Amino acid sequence: MSNNFRSEAEKADYRIAIIGGTGKEGRGLAFRWALAGHNLIIGSRAIEKAQITADEINALLPGGARRVSGLENIQAADWAEIVVLTVPYSAHVSMLEYLKDAVKGKVVIDVSVPLVPPKVTIAQMPAAGSAGREAQKILGEDTPVVMAFQNISYERLINEKDIDCDVLVCGTSKEARDTVIRLVEEAGMTAWDAGPMANAFVIEGLTSVLLHINKRYGSKETGIKITGVTKEIRES
Amino acid sequence: MSNNFRSEAEKADYRIAIIGGTGKEGRGLAFRWALAGHNLIIGSRAIEKAQITADEINALLPGGARRVSGLENIQAADWAEIVVLTVPYSAHVSMLEYLKDAVKGKVVIDVSVPLVPPKVTIAQMPAAGSAGREAQKILGEDTPVVMAFQNISYERLINEKDIDCDVLVCGTSKEARDTVIRLVEEAGMTAWDAGPMANAFVIEGLTSVLLHINKRYGSKETGIKITGVTKEIRES
Numbered sequence: 001m002s003n004n005f006r007s008e009a010e011k012a013d014y015r016i017a018i019i020g021g022t023g024k025e026g027r028g029l030a031f032r033w034a035l036a037g038h039n040l041i042i043g044s045r046a047i048e049k050a051q052i053t054a055d056e057i058n059a060l061l062p063g064g065a066r067r068v069s070g071l072e073n074i075q076a077a078d079w080a081e082i083v084v085l086t087v088p089y090s091a092h093v094s095m096l097e098y099l100k101d102a103v104k105g106k107v108v109i110d111v112s113v114p115l116v117p118p119k120v121t122i123a124q125m126p127a128a129g130s131a132g133r134e135a136q137k138i139l140g141e142d143t144p145v146v147m148a149f150q151n152i153s154y155e156r157l158i159n160e161k162d163i164d165c166d167v168l169v170c171g172t173s174k175e176a177r178d179t180v181i182r183l184v185e186e187a188g189m190t191a192w193d194a195g196p197m198a199n200a201f202v203i204e205g206l207t208s209v210l211l212h213i214n215k216r217y218g219s220k221e222t223g224i225k226i227t228g229v230t231k232e233i234r235e236s
Numbered sequence: 237m238s239n240n241f242r243s244e245a246e247k248a249d250y251r252i253a254i255i256g257g258t259g260k261e262g263r264g265l266a267f268r269w270a271l272a273g274h275n276l277i278i279g280s281r282a283i284e285k286a287q288i289t290a291d292e293i294n295a296l297l298p299g300g301a302r303r304v305s306g307l308e309n310i311q312a313a314d315w316a317e318i319v320v321l322t323v324p325y326s327a328h329v330s331m332l333e334y335l336k337d338a339v340k341g342k343v344v345i346d347v348s349v350p351l352v353p354p355k356v357t358i359a360q361m362p363a364a365g366s367a368g369r370e371a372q373k374i375l376g377e378d379t380p381v382v383m384a385f386q387n388i389s390y391e392r393l394i395n396e397k398d399i400d401c402d403v404l405v406c407g408t409s410k411e412a413r414d415t416v417i418r419l420v421e422e423a424g425m426t427a428w429d430a431g432p433m434a435n436a437f438v439i440e441g442l443t444s445v446l447l448h449i450n451k452r453y454g455s456k457e458t459g460i461k462i463t464g465v466t467k468e469i470r471e472s
Contacts, residue, residue: 122434153464164463168445195448198358202445205438209404210462212431219465226446227400228389229455 014183017080019043019073019095020087022053025111025149028157029084030068031057032187040068043076050076060158077102082183084109085135092131096138105142107176109183110135111149113207121212123205132200136172144176147200148184148191150207153221157187165223168194168203192226250419253316255279255309255331256323258289261347261385264393265320266304267293268423276304279312286312296394313338318419320345321371328367332374341378343412345419346371347385349443357448359441368436372408380412383436384420384427386443389457393423401459404430404439428462 016033018026021042030040034057042057044050050070057068073095077083083103087095092112112131116124128134132147139145148169156163167184169177169191177193184191194203206224213222252269254262257278266276270293278293280286286306293304309331313319319339323331328348348367352360364370368383375381384405392399403420405427407413413429420427430439442460449458 121431123438124434170445192449193452194445195357195452198360199441199445199448202359202438202441205435206442209406209430209435209438212435213428213462213465216429216431217465217467221464223463225461225463226449227459227461228457229449229453231453 013038015039015041015079015081016084016183017041017043017071017076017082018084018086019077019099020085020091021070021076022049023086023088024154024158026084026086027053027057028154029086029111029149029187030054031060031158033183034061034065034068036186037066038183038186039066041076041079042068042070043073044070045073047072047075074099074102077106080106082107082109082179084111086111089114089131093134093138096135100139100143103139103143107179108135108139108143108145109149109180110145110147112147113150113204115208121208121215123208125201125205130197130200130204132170132197132204136197144171144173145197146171146173146176146180147197147203148180150203151210151223152189153223156221163189163223164225165189165221166226167191168206170194170197170199170203172197190226190231192231249274251275251277251315251317252320252419253277253279253307253312253318254320254322255313255335256321256327257312258285259322259324260390260394262320262322263289263293264390265322265347265385265423266290267296267394269419270297270301270304272422273302274419274422275302277312277315278304278306279309280306281309283308283311310335310338313342316342318343318345318415320347322347325350325367329370329374332371336375336379339375339379343415344371344375344379344381345385345416346381346383348383349386349440351444357444357451359444361437361441366433366436366440368406368433368440372433380407380409381433382407382409382412382416383433383439384416386439387446387459388425389459392457399425399459400461401425401457402462403427404442406430406433406435406439408433426462426467428467 054068054070181191210222290304290306417427446458
């Protein structure tokens with residue numbers, strides 16, 4: 001597979017673009033990855049909005065942290081090595097089609113969940129089977145798509161609070177999953193390899209189950225932790 | 237809906253039949269519910285096998301516990317108020333069709349996961365959308381089906397070890413879910429209301445994700461715990 005992401009062994013910083021990064025998901029992830037030393041650009045449809053969000057994130061970062069910038073979405077995607085999609089699900093297909101050429105061969109991290117308002121506590125998948133399969137189908141086989149962060153309460157990302165929810169990571173390329181697992185851990189969360197993209201509907205659907213538990217038991221931040229296993233990876 | 241299960245307020249014991257109860261899932265659940273004071277019958281295709289399993293479970297129970305008996309599957313289902321289906325997935329449809337009349341109006345707890353060997357780490361659903369929907373479709377609307385225990389390592393049930401895995405419970409009838417949540421808790425596990433049967437594919441598919449994590453990280457008992465919420469139920 002042709003791509004330009006680095007091997008797990010290289011402990012380098014990445015150029016990361018957060019597409020639709022003016023929302024709370026994008027802000028939270030940008031903040032945490034900038035803290036971890038990565039090079040971040042917020043993408044938005046309007047460059048001014050992207051720059052305002054970047055400035056707001058910079059105001060939260062400590063003095064020594066690398067500054068976050070703002071660009072139009074496609075410029076941000078062109079510049080990046082890793083492209084993170086944090087647009088509302090209603091814009092999922094159109095944004096992927098718009099970005100297709102700009103992200104070719106890059107690792108695309110897709111945080112999307114195909115919620116169908118108002119019944120967000122009932123899991124429903126698009127015709128492709130999952131948002132992940134939908135994204136992979138649009139972007140083609142040369143661009144590894146990895147699903148992550150589907151089950152996180154984004155309110156918790158923007159501050160430095162510990163997040164009591166693990167991140168399940170899936171996607172067809174094991175190499176790309178490993179890259180994303182490293183990035184999740186650098187953002188301060190525990191990540192688990194949840195397998196190929198065929199499992200994406202489980203991770204996406206789990207969000208509706210957690211929202212149902214929120215509603216039934218009166219919470220706003222139901223999450224999951226994986227138990228019974230330690231993170232000493234055995235390479236197969 | 238016509239059914240004969242008791243309201244949550246009545247703290248009674250139940251007559252519980254474990255269909256296909258000679259397997260490790262059925263043994264473990266029967267053992268724990270007998271310990272909790274319920275009235276258990278192991279069902280099997282052959283009554284002799286059912287009785288041998290019942291004797292083996294009785295040998296593990298303390299002196300004061302109510303004895304477990306064995307019957308042919310359909311006799312056990314006829315006798316019971318609550319019927320638990322623990323047959324291999326390959327027998328799922330045929331056993332449900334066989335039991336349909338005997339379980340009419342009763343709560344049916346289905347532990348099935350539609351795993352497709354040898355690729356058990358990849359989640360795949362039957363044509364009905366999930367094993368749960370398949371069961372509900374066969375049994376009809378008068379018989380509430382509840383999915384539970386899909387994500388539990390059954391090796392842990394037969395001893396009295398604490399189980400570090402929560403149980404997600406789903407099914408269309410909220411009353412039936414509440415009955416099953418009580419039974420899960422009496423078996424020594426934490427149960428969560430995961431919503432209607434439309435969410436069953438998530439709970440079933442999660443088993444493949446956990447098996448993938450087992451394989452990748454070298455465990456045999458990966459599980460999940462729900463976080464960020466307490467079990468003070470707010471009735472809606």
